[in-house]
Amino acid sequence: MKRFRLQPLREIVDLLFPRHCFHCSQLLLGDEHYLCTHCWLHLPFTHNAAVVGNETEQHFQAHREVVAAMSLLHYRPDTASRDLLHHIKYYGARKLALTMGMMIGEKLVESGRFASVDLLVPVPLHPRRERHRSYNQSELLCRGIAKVLQRPVSTGNLVRTVNTDSQTHMTAEERKENVKGAFRVRKPELFQQRHILLVDDVITTGSTTAACCDALIAAGVTRISIASLALASS
Ligand SMILES: [Zn+2]
Known part of the structure; x- marks a missing residue:
């Protein structure tokens, strides 16, 4: 018999409030924060x-x-x-x-x-x-x-x-x-x-x-x- 498994809280929160990578906008999963794994790995x-x-x-x-x-x-x-x-x-x-x-x-x-x-x-x-x-x-x-x-x-x-003053354009x-x-x-x-x-x-x-x-x-x-x-x- 298939046992009921409680979803980890993170997965439930992600479902209700999807998070996105700052850079590529891909959906963040599980332990990913701010950036997706691909973008973290490709930081310069x-x-x-x-x-x-x-x-x-x-x-x-x-x-x-x-x-x-x-x-x-x-x-x-x-x-x-x-x-x-x-x-x-x-x-x-x-x-x-x-x-x-x-x-x-x-x-x-x-x-x-x-x-x-x-x-x-x-x-x-x-x-x-x-x-x-x-x-x-x-x-x-x-x-x-x-x-x-x-x-x-x-x-x-x-x-x-x-x-x-702001130096951006100086x-x-x-x-x-x-x-x-x-x-x-x-x-x-x-x-x-x-x-x-x-x-x-x-x-x-x-x-x-x-x-x-x-x-x-x-x-x-x-x-x-x-x-x-x-x-x-x-
Ligand atoms: Zn990304």
Whole structure:
């Protein structure tokens, strides 16, 4: 006799509220989250965390204080990495940001180049923009990284004092000018003697992250490493 089998809750919920892949819109099944398995497998990973002089680091050659830098993904239009980033940045996908932060954390550990980092600092939003969005996506990435690295996260000490214009359509030179002097460290003594991991969502020309480095260096920081979820190839 055929025995009645209780459907797992997930299957029932999926039936009532179908979920779709952010990128290809295919129906998500079982343990799939955000992206379907095919799209996860085809994400454009940079695999650059262990590579000295990698593409991310090349943006910060002018800063001697930068120890190491990495990005988890290449940011490319029409790829799943763009959709991931947009969901994190604009559509409140907080759990996804934590998940991606943990993936960054694992790469940092595997590479062995970030072992002396002892404090995680997200690139801050201007308070007005953070209130509007209700969260800072880079801070969520930081929280994910912190789960893996077991290091504290500092918020509110590196601050953005100028609410800069959107940089989407700016040239590299305009971006640099736009963020110049936009960041400040409120209590330098909290950062001195620390190896800081600066965390950003996407590095395009590197101007925003570099302006943060300038503020940290002005506050007496001598060791900075950088991690970003994505790197836009110029
Ligand atoms: Zn998909």
